[in-house]
Amino acid sequence: MERTCLAVILAAGDSTRMKSSKSKVLHAVANRPMIAHVVDAVAKSDIASVALVVGRDAEEVARAAGVGGVAIETCLQKERLGTGHAVLAAREAIARGYDDIIVTYGDVPLQTDGPLKAARQGLAEGSDIVVIGFHTDTPTGYGRLLVKDGELIAIREEKDATDAERTVTWCNSGLMAINGRKALDLLSRIGNGNAKGEYYLTDLVEIARSLGGRVTAVDAPEVEMTGCNNRAELAAIERLWQERRRRELMISGVTMIAPETVFLSYDTLIGQDALIEPNVVFGPGSVVEGGAVIHAFSHIEGAHVSAGAAVGPFARLRPGADLAVGAKVGNFCEVKNGKIGQGAKVNHLTYIGDAKIGAGANIGAGTVTCNYDGVNKSETLIGENAFIGSNSSLVAPVSIGDNAYVGSGSVITSDVPADALALGRARQDVKPGRATLLRERALAIKAAKKAAG
Secondary structure, eight states: OOSOEEEEEEEOOOOGGGTOSSOGGGSEETTEEHHHHHHHHHHTTTOOEEEEEEBTBHHHHHHHTOOTTOEEEEEEOOSOOOHHHHHGGGHHHHTTTOSEEEEEETTOTTOOHHHHHHHHHHHHTTOSEEEEEEEOSOOTTSOEEEEETTEEEEEEOGGGOOHHHHTOOEEEEEEEEEETTTHHHHHHTOOOOSTTOOOOGGGHHHHHHHTTOOEEEEEEOGGGGOOOOSHHHHHHHHHHHHHHHHHHHHHTTOEESSGGGOBOOTTOEEOTTOEEOSSOEEOTTOEEOTTOEEOTTOEEOSOEEOTTOEEOSSOEEOTTOEEOTTOEEEETOEEEEEEEOTTOEEEESOEEEEEEEOTTOEEOTTOEEEOBOSSOBOOEEEOTTOEEOTTOEEESSEEEOTTOEEOTTOEEOSOBOTTOEEOOSOOOOOOTTHHHHHHHHHHHHHHHHHHHO
16 A cells, blocks of 8 residues: 555553463464564554554563564553553654554454455545454454444444344454544543543544544454453464464465374475375474475474475474485484485484485484584584494584495594494404303392392
């Protein structure tokens, strides 16, 4: 849109019902604070400026809201005197003269740009107030939107509604768009002559109409208007977010065998024809390219899995893990800050940390890159087509050359040249009959302990 717009995001609540040591809007959905989800929806609505109304944990909330490339200024609400009072905490920002003012809430993380854009369009078409509503089969407890001849004539709270008005299923979400040129005048007219002595934003409907203004409403999907007040509702919102994102990915060409068991982060990217088996968890910063396979019970965070690569089952990729095309990290393996080259295999029971593994290399079962000395991290380099025998410990910093072999059970502390064989284990010493003596001695000790009682 050509019109300028300010979003006023109300995020000053004390989150009493959340029973938390931190602000409600800092609680995460899909590994992202709720407030960041809201700012992202605002940014996608072509809104470049945000007035963030804060109270508790103001600095932390402002930091968490710093996404989407929008300019954010914080406005402190010192008293809690209703939604109308909260919006006026952003008086200075509103006074700059934006065309549109959008009022939304920091604890409604499922909202998208669609309803916000529709509300702004309503302002562009001449409305002074546009209320965002939603239809629901369970309207009990919500204010009802009463419409006549295409205009919103009232928001009727349930306690004040007639029996006929209670049958209305179009409900008030609390989100609203206001004509920016009239916003301060309209907001200043809100009174507190009610039982609680608070200033209610919903009064703007009656105020604007009394001044001859046009008031309309637009519809939003019910799920997008879901608010959060406690931990149970937070879990429900997480479920709804996951369902929505899984569906988007599957529609885009991702296969999920049991989608309800796959958990995604807000920024998880998965390409077409990737296969995600059951019980997979994606932490932030994960990218899976098309054609890759993530086998069951794997955990992936801050990792990149290239086309045709395979992970798991029961594998963990930590931040910095980077699998090239056709690479494989198998069952009960962990990779942290490790680059696995094209076609390389890390098949089972292995830890790869701070390492680079060349194309075509084979890492045997039980291999450990010993990357930490208690103070510093060091790097292990493994060349192309190298073969690391099972149960080997590679003590970093160390380099294994191209086509080199490391014998099973070796502890490697020095560099191994290309095409060399390295054996770093003690020579086997066999003592005939000694096992019988050891066993007899152990049995005698056990018998003595039993006799002593």
